Amino acid sequence: MPASHLAHWDWSPKRLIEWGLSIGVATGGLIQKLLERFKHPEHGYRSSLGLPSLSKRYGKDRLEAACALALTLSTCQYRHVKDILASGRDQVKPATADLWSSPEHDYVRGVGYYQ
Numbered sequence: 001m002p003a004s005h006l007a008h009w010d011w012s013p014k015r016l017i018e019w020g021l022s023i024g025v026a027t028g029g030l031i032q033k034l035l036e037r038f039k040h041p042e043h044g045y046r047s048s049l050g051l052p053s054l055s056k057r058y059g060k061d062r063l064e065a066a067c068a069l070a071l072t073l074s075t076c077q078y079r080h081v082k083d084i085l086a087s088g089r090d091q092v093k094p095a096t097a098d099l100w101s102s103p104e105h106d107y108v109r110g111v112g113y114y115q
Contacts (some may be wrong), residue, residue, distance in 0.1 A: 013041045016048045024064035026071055030112035033076035042094045055087060065090040 013035050021028035031051065035044040055063045066084040070076060084090050 011045060011049065016045070016050060019052065020048075023060050024067070026068035027051065027064050029066040029071055030076055030081065033071070034078070035081075037076070041077050049080070050078045054085060 016031050016035065017028050020031035028034055031048050033040040036049045037087050038044050051067075053064065054066075058066075062085060063081075066089075069090055070081050073080075
């Protein structure tokens with residue numbers, strides 16, 4: 001068997017998901033989505049096995065935040081997680097969007113005007 005195939009021999013979908021869950025719920029969920037994308041889970045190994053290297057490079061907390069953001073955006077691909085980490089988007093706090101309400105004016109006709 002070629003060396004590139006032997007590297008995947010020790011991994012199983014269950015082991016990959018368990019590794020992801022050891023980082024956090026979002027990472028485990030992302031790995032599960034990566035494996036579900038393909039008819040054969042083995043086709044998702046390469047993408048899934050890229051996440052541990054991202055964990056070493058950026059840290060477990062940042063990887064978990066990036067995976068959570070990727071799941072929120074429904075972009076469950078390795079390259080999207082890598083791009084989120086590289087751009088630092090995982091460290092940006094989401095802005096709290098206040099609900100907009102119209103200010104009171106004298107020239108607003110109101111509901112009764114249209115009946």
